[in-house]
Amino acid sequence: MKTRLDTEVIAMRVAKEFQDGDCVNLGFGIGADAASYIPPDKTVIFHSEQGILGYGRILTEGEEALADFNLTHAGGKFVAPQPGMCFFNHADSFVMVRGGHLDVTVLGALQVSEQGDLANWSLDPAGRLGNIGGAMDMPVGIKKVIVAMEHTTRDNRIKIVKKCTLPLTCPRCVDLMVTDLAVIEVTAGGLVLKEFAPGWSPEEIQALTEPTLILADDLKEMEL
Amino acid sequence: MKNKVFRTFQEAVADIPDGSVIMLHSFSGPGGIAQNLIKALREQGAENLTLIGCNLGQISGVGMLEYQESSSGEIPGLRERIDAPGLYSLILGQSYTTPAVLIENGQVKKAITSWAGTSVVGIESPLEKAVKNGGIQLEIVPQGTLAERIRAGGAGLGGFYSPVGVDTVYQEGREKRNIQGRDYLLETPLKADFGFVRAYKADLLGNLIYRGSSRSFNPLIATAARTTIAEVDEIVNPGELDPEAVVTPGIFVNRIVRIEQGAMK
Incomplete structure (x- = not known):
């Protein structure tokens, strides 16, 4: 088996997409760790569903003394306070989401289609029954939707498909996919392969992707 | 002045009848959960309740461990993760009360929530188990829609149109309407007989x-319940809260109980 990028590297690559001043919701999948890789010359303001804008870094081991159960992000991790941070209720939090006030969201996915349809929840009673959370609200209102995920399932089934077979979370919403093999942009003309992981060829990535990938003019190896 | 202060949690929930609709908070971790009111309602025993809350599947890490031990499934490494020193286990190792205790106790007939599972993949929540066994009717609502439906209930509105869920399975059974060129779904308000609120200070x-x-x-x-009961760390005299900083005006709050000890900080 060839080496794929680990989740930390995916998160690092996602972080490169954030622009100075962006307000970002990270959800709690692979993307959540992107908060740890913001370069010092950029200010990125993080939003958490239960009502925080502008929280600080995620606390790491050894910082137990700073831990406050009234200051956790949506994934349940402790975060540090930061000057300029503010709190609000959950309805106002989704006014920001649905109302188009946030710039970027990073979500996980079970399937993404050629048209940018997103499937990341399941109604299957044999699986995780009815866990929808905020995943349906985020892509409806947030300007840019990035999917951070493994390129295929654990048992190597294709996740980037022509048409989703799982129930949709939101149709035609994904702008960019960052996977453990590639960076792929969703465009009106189809999926554009922009970057590939070190050691992987566009042909090998195509073999693990159902829709035909258009090779970007500036196709290159992924850089961090 | 009408006295809103109750001495004990037992007294504050004593008159909650069978069949009540209870709105209460539960998200991730113990923050903001009215744990003492939930415990008191479990003791009180009212049945056929409808619960409305964000993550009604949530159980604490210690709860998961106990639950795992009492059921068939085992999650590799859960015990180790909880026992390990450090931040993660500080969250996971906390023992705290969530609405799941009412579900486990058989007091709930219906749950309206955005998340029915636990936060750990592979651990089934008491709610998921009860739904699969046919014991509880489940209504799943996107998180922002849930918040806005509660807001609409509190605001006396008949509902609102939301773009969330359009062209997904969620739209089944909902009125769709095109407004100014965009499709929306009709969402109805949510109200409750009793609301459990966890706040820091009350006057x-x-x-x-x-x-x-x-x-x-x-x-x-607080706005959407006919009777709102707040549990707080401190009760102060009028004038001691900065009026500019009040978040919930007292008109929305009917009963206040002070947490004597062991409050989560």
Whole structure:
């Protein structure tokens, strides 16, 4: 088996997409760790569903003394306070989401289609029954939707498909996919392969992707 | 001045009848959960309840461990993760009360929530188990829609149109309407007989302030319940809360109980 990028590297690559001043919701999948890789010359303001804008870094081991159960992000991790941070209720939090006030969201996915349809929840009673959370609200209102995920399932089934077979979370919403093999942009003309992981060829990535990938003019190896 | 202060949690929930609709907060971690009111309602025993809350599947890490031990499934490494020193286990190792205790106790007939599972993949929540066994009717609502439906209930509105869920399975059974060129689904308001709120401080008039991310659904719940009961760390005299900083005006709060000890900070 060839080496794929680990989740930390995916998160690092996602972080490169954030622009100075962006307000970002990270959800709690692979993307959540992107908060740890913001370069010092950029200010990125993080939003958490239960009502925080502008929280600080995620606390790491050894910082137990700073831990406050009234200051956790949506994934349940402790975060540090930061000057300029503010709190609000959950309805106002989704006014920001649905109302188009946030710039970027990073979500996980079970399937993404050629048209940018997103499937990341399941109604299957044999699986995780009815866990929808905020995943349906985020892509409806947030300007840019990035999917951070493994390129295929654990048992190597294709996740980037022509048409989703799982129930949709939101149709035609994904702008960019960052996977453990590639960076792929969703465009009106189809999926554009922009970057590939070190050691992987566009042909090998195509073999693990159902829709035909258009090779970007500036196709290159992924850089961090 | 009407006295809103109750001495004990038992007295504050004593008159909750069978069949009540209870709105209460539960998200991730113990922050903002009215744990003492939940415990008191479990003791009180009212049945056929409808619960409305964000993550009704949530159980604490210690709860998961106990639950795992009492059921068939085992999650490799859960015990190790909880026992390990450090931050993660500080969260996971906390023992705290969530609405799941009412579900486990057989007091709930219906749950309206955005998340029915636990936060750990592979651990089935008491709610998921009860739904699969046919014991509880489940209504799943996107998180922002849930918040806004509660807001609409509190605001006396007949509902609102939301773009969330359009062209997904969620739209089944909902009125779709095109407004100014975009499709929306009709969402109805949610109201409750009793609302459980966790706040930081109350004054004697019921004005509330909160702490940090524990605010969340609590101010919304206060508006949408016919009887709102708040559990707080401190009760102060009118004038001691900065009027500019009051989050929930006292008009929304009917009962206040002070947490004697062991409050989560």
